[in-house]
Amino acid sequence: MTVMVESSPTKAGQAVTTLPLGLLVVLSAILLTLAVAIYRITLHPLASFPGLPLWAMTRLPYAYYFVIGRLPYKIAKLHEEYGPTIRLAPGEISFIDEEAWHDIYVKKVPGFGQLQKNPTDWIPPQSGVSGLGPYPLADHVHSRIRGNFAVAFSERSRREQEPILLKHVSEFILALKENSGIPLDMCKWYNFIWIGNVFGYATGAAILGVTQNFWPLTPLLMSLVPKKMRDAAEKHTRSTEDIVQPALKNLSQTDGVSYQELLETCVSFIIGGSETTATLLSGLTYYLLENPRVLAKLTHEVRTSFSSQEEINSAKIPNLTYLPAVLSEALRLFPPVPGHMRRVVPSGHHVTISGHTVPPDTRVAVDIYSTGHCSHNFFKPEEFIPERWLADPPAEFRNDKRKVIQPFLVGPRACIGKAFAQLEMKLVLASLLLEFDLERVERKDDWLGGLKVRGFFSKDPLMVRLVPVKKE
């Protein structure tokens, strides 16, 4: 609404027409915005950090690139242009060097502790209770929950769980054989492996959890559950070899996890565990098809190391040298979690990150996608060259900063499933190349270049024809 202010006579008797109130408000808002923007690029404590002035003035360009799904690509370009430390928004700094990993995600601030996640970056779970996963948790709550799941991810547990994993890999290969010769969308196929795996676990856990929640009615409720599901839950409680079992034993005990924490963590296992490994395997398949030399070399290593799929297991996989190099190169170029896991510098504290003094309340992160795509860290960064990861890499790659590649994060909040995921991806890849020749089904557009990112890569179909290998 525009309010007209009456004309008022001056001493000289002339009438001065004052501005409509609405216009005054708009003008003041514009002036204030301009003043804030100018402050942010001149006097603001982060003003000396390099970057595009518009990004330092307002978060709008950041939001724009996020909405159109191109944010990681844009941030990588900004790092390439402005260096390993850049200002990404008025109150945010992005890093891509090795030291920053330690300074942000591992080091403790004296008198405060670890840098924390920002609660407003995440929509909390509907239940209001968080488990392991992206949502912020106080250190003591996080370490209690994580402690309950840590046993399930130990080396020993992984060996016990391996038969389950191998069973799912061989079922996956069998299903692919039944569909060989026709174009398959490998992105979808890779998602099936882990989904099948985790749902098996989660069903047992959920049944048991729900009924225990209503103790002393548990026996009655269990009798209402269909026999097939009851047997699954029963088998689940007897087994020691899955990722939920150890936490389930301590359900609702002091220092154990609550039912809701268990469920929320299972959600992270399902989403975090399936989407990530499937994304990596999809990207890797694309890179292999684009680089026939690498595909041929890797296929040769797999087929000279194993003569049947039954031989492929965690004891033999470490004998391969090219396979882990290929996986590392794919994680460098196509990290399944390509964003920046922000932390906040606590109020009243300055911290040193990569030699820079960063003021209180600043958001800081290492940008995972940019670490692998910038020439500050790698020679020929956009090329898929697994040889750079070998124990004795070619001379031109000796200065590559391999330790900046941390797709699973570092520190106490790093991925709990790292070793599990790496084993799973190696088993799948080795089995696939042992059994099939991969043929690209031609596409007109560039699969990789068109992918949008909003948290995860949203993957377009990656059509591949699998030709079974003829065995003598």
Ligand code: HEM
């Ligand atoms: C290539 C595969 C994977 C990648 C790249 C990956 C990456 C990550 C990253 C970057 C984080 C930190 C997220 C944050 O700080 O918000 C994380 C956390 C987590 N990941 Fe993974 N992940 C992978 C596979 C898996 C698998 C297979 C599982 C389950 C079996 C899993 C379970 C989790 C859980 C539960 C957390 C939260 C840990 C905590 O809060 O302490 N991830 N992952």
